[in-house]
Amino acid sequence: MHLQEVPSKSEIIAAHQRIRNFVHFTPVLTSQKLNKLFGVKMFFKAENLQKGGSFKIRGATNAILLNKESLKNGVATHSSGNHAQALALAAKNQGLTAHIVMPENAPKVKVQAVEGYGAHITFCQPTLEARETTLKNIVNKTGAMFILPYNSYDIIAGQATMMKELVEEIDKLDAAFIPIGGGGLISGSILSAEYFSPNTTVIGAEPEQADDAYQSLKAGSFIPSKNPDTIADGLKTSLGDLTYPIIMKGVNDIITVSEQEIVDAMKLIFTYLKQVIEPSAAVPLAALIKEKANFQKKKVGLVLCGGNVDLEKLPF
């Protein structure tokens, strides 16, 4: 990696030190049955057990702590997903106000979670335009700082701590399968692999129905998703201008998977790891299963990126 300005090794080490009192060092889970079924030695980093139910608290906490002096009027974002919960919790941990713009059709369970962390919620029409306008009004009115969900080096450095923990715990990992939404997690993972475990290749995992990173890699230029529609709701977002170049330069390959492959992998994780995960967190296993011939007897890391799923809408 020789991109200018991307988080350095020492910045990621500093981020890890900075956030460690506010996030879990999540466990790495294994299943002899899953290993036997597919002939791969799998190591699942259980970010579904992370505070706020996903890895997103890592980046949100790092961004808040790095900018704390400018945040006396609080933080703000628009999100219907894990970033909303993560920012609300990270703000609460630092005694800051969080303003969250959510679409009026956001799942009740997610609204309640954000409320539970004491955030101020403003509902808006469920369009990107309405979300951005509403957020802008709130930022103007309150002076809160907009904390981006993924397209920010502060966020990327925070998410990078996941992979740092994984490769420090599991020696000689051959590869890691990382889901791709906006690209914050995989950008951070690419950097941490390069700095802390250069022999670990990073492979992206993406739904076929939200495959902007795959299409961009094939074309050699940025192609955003058009009307992405997948059960893996956390992965609908397209890459940003900071995550895109890190991924294009650093990813070893990107594997896309069908909706059925995602559901099948999700069921395997519920059955053998006994972990409650959201569909996005099954995408890396679905991709590895598809590529298993290339990873026989290899040590492969996979991220269970989140566990915030509507239990009344499980796909099985």
Next chain:
Amino acid sequence: MHLQEVPSKSEIIAAHQRIRNFVHFTPVLTSQKLNKLFGVKMFFKAENLQKGGSFKIRGATNAILLNKESLKNGVATHSSGNHAQALALAAKNQGLTAHIVMPENAPKVKVQAVEGYGAHITFCQPTLEARETTLKNIVNKTGAMFILPYNSYDIIAGQATMMKELVEEIDKLDAAFIPIGGGGLISGSILSAEYFSPNTTVIGAEPEQADDAYQSLKAGSFIPSKNPDTIADGLKTSLGDLTYPIIMKGVNDIITVSEQEIVDAMKLIFTYLKQVIEPSAAVPLAALIKEKANFQKKKVGLVLCGGNVDLEKLPF
């Protein structure tokens, strides 16, 4: 405890030493949100992550290792539940043949799990009589030894290692809520609490619709369940003549819970602990919620006794 013949402190220590290479030292999970919701400091022993998906591997392994010289013709049992999987796996780990009698209407997922451990399955009519007759024929024909599911001191000493681990990891536990089916787990837990943490009280948790232990405690004599019918399928069994006296003498209280309370607690565990559990494993939390006024700010252990649930029949 001054009952004759029950497993001694040194026998439980020896059992733990004996089985430790064949079972997981399972993690203890916590949730700040659950603690806040109910005002109790809860410590969940995650036996759903145990080998075979439940605590039952502890007793089965202890029974096999204690009797290994007499087992050259293998082991046998009848079970449609976790004991079948546990015995099949424990036998496989020692290179022994397991013969499992299962009712022909046993869930396919459980049959496949037992087959996956290489056990010989014999199907029979779904009545206790047919199960016992079929098992007797197999034992006569093969010379395999019948390994009981709970009413045996070898099994009780094995299950006791769960509570030994819990109280050794969590200092000064005020109480532990333990589910009651046949009584093997709670009998072992009562003994381990007395030997290793005498200030920890043991409280039984039972479905209202399979409340033989509660009825027996009230009446002062053994009253088996009549037609028990509960979603907590692992807890339908009535106590045995070895588990009954240990429980009556050692339990501090027995709390019964409704079917709805079990489902509600199960959903809380999926939501906040992100753990896949079977309904039986939600019974201790359901009981604690009912009794929460008596445990404010106390440190309370709860056992997630198993995770073998039919994902297509989740009650939410």
